[in-house]
Amino acid sequence: MTRSIHLSAPDVGPLEESYVIAALRSGWVAPAGPDLEAFEQAIAERAGTGGAVAVSSGTAALHLALLGVGVEAGDVVIVPTLTFVATANAVRYTGARPVFVDCDPQTGNVDVGLLAELIRRLRSRGERIGAVVPVDMFGSCVDYTALLPVCADAGIPVVEDAAEALGASHRGRAAGSFGQVGILSFNGNKIMTTSGGGMLVSDDAALLARARHLSTQAREPARHYEHRETGYNYRLSNLLAALGRAQLVRLDEMIARRRQLRERYAKLFAPVPGVQLIGGEDGESNCWLTGIAVEPARCGWHAADLGAHLADGDIETRPVWKPMHLQPVYAGAECLLTGAAERLFAEGLVLPSGSALGEPQVTRVLRAIDEFLATRPGAPTR
Known part of the structure; x- marks a missing residue:
């Protein structure tokens, strides 16, 4: 099990x-x-x-x-x-x-x-x-x-x-x-x-x-x-x-572990058109959570599709934060918007990022993502 x-x-x-x-x-x-x-x-x-x-x-x-x-x-x-x-x-x-x-x-x-x-x-x-x-x-x-x-x-x-x-x-x-x-x-x-x-x-x-x-x-x-x-x-x-x-x-050790995992995600998604990692590219992030933004028109699939595939393998993911102006508790609140947060909520997915993940678990996550990408139209050759 x-x-x-x-x-x-x-x-x-x-x-x-x-x-x-x-x-x-x-x-x-x-x-x-x-x-x-x-x-x-x-x-x-x-x-x-x-x-x-x-x-x-x-x-x-x-x-x-x-x-x-x-x-x-x-x-x-x-x-x-x-x-x-x-x-x-x-x-x-x-x-x-x-x-x-x-x-x-x-x-x-x-x-x-x-x-x-x-x-x-x-x-x-x-x-x-x-x-x-x-x-x-x-x-x-x-x-x-x-x-x-x-x-x-x-x-x-x-x-x-x-x-x-x-x-x-x-x-x-x-x-x-x-x-x-x-x-x-x-x-x-x-x-x-x-x-x-x-x-x-x-x-x-x-x-x-x-x-x-x-x-x-x-x-x-x-x-x-x-x-x-x-x-x-x-x-x-x-x-x-x-x-x-x-x-x-142990904080620096835990940050280093999360950063290594982010780098592996970056390598995995690098050849995939329409997918980019969210933030953390300046080398000064603690890489608490690694998220991706997905453009369905370019890659042919939605963030929720990947989330559902990983859920089938008992791997937790999460959408990016639902914006406050969309939350029922703040309905009608004043805001100044460009649509960027709504797009990240619709197209974003946060991936397993914990420093407690062992190598077998990391391998399992990366393999599950790789399997998903391999079934998509126009999948890159690896």
Whole structure:
């Protein structure tokens, strides 16, 4: 019986086990302790920021980051339409309203020229733009060289959603370090995991202190329980931080494994007309997920055809994110579109990309794709 091959399963082993057991035996099992502090410091060093605050999820980190840059009820916050729903949901948590902007058709990251146009439109009618939230899609950083001046000129804070991009960089600068604050995610399917968890990273010590305070139910420094404002139960546990510390030791190894797999996909699809890999071509991506964009008119088949063929072999794939402006929960939301995100959703497919995939599993995936391509009209000679 063959085992299922998943898109991006957790990659954990003996090192992670040893760290978690040591944390258990230390007695620090609550959302406080030496592993938590050490994990924050290590992530801040990796991101090249002055500090970090570990929380229960990337979504929690986004919520606190938006509050930290001053987003208020009634503001608008500009969010890419091609993203996971958490990016938009966190905006709603603050009482602000997400306005969606389309993506670059090659990378899936935000279209910076379109972003600039949207800022002008919103400003022209007197909207207060609380923040711009660029998302580093599939592990490849946004073009921050172009984006940051646009936001700086408009006086709008940037909250970098680097949930998918830990270990990636843009022109040598680490993901998470762009803008006033960045956020990371350690969900079970991410490049490294703490089971569930997230992190704010920033050079703004006051913002981080505020986030830390709010993440612990906004408890005041008194012997009794004193609360002057509404806080949140968002702190990461010491046990999960211990898991994260072990994962961080192995991060470069896991990125290298995903990059090698992406290169093998690139080689496999290179002779196929109408198929290209999405993003990640600058050598600075962490290659979290490898996706392809398929032009049916050129190659004679649809992304869903390949997905169905792989599903028959118990191999998981997934469409590219369904754009936010197409989601029922955001029906009627304001947006500025070119159609790029809709095309990627219709024509894109994300392939198994996990670093935990062994060579037999990788071979099985590549062979299944090869078998599919061999049956298509005009299949290239191999």
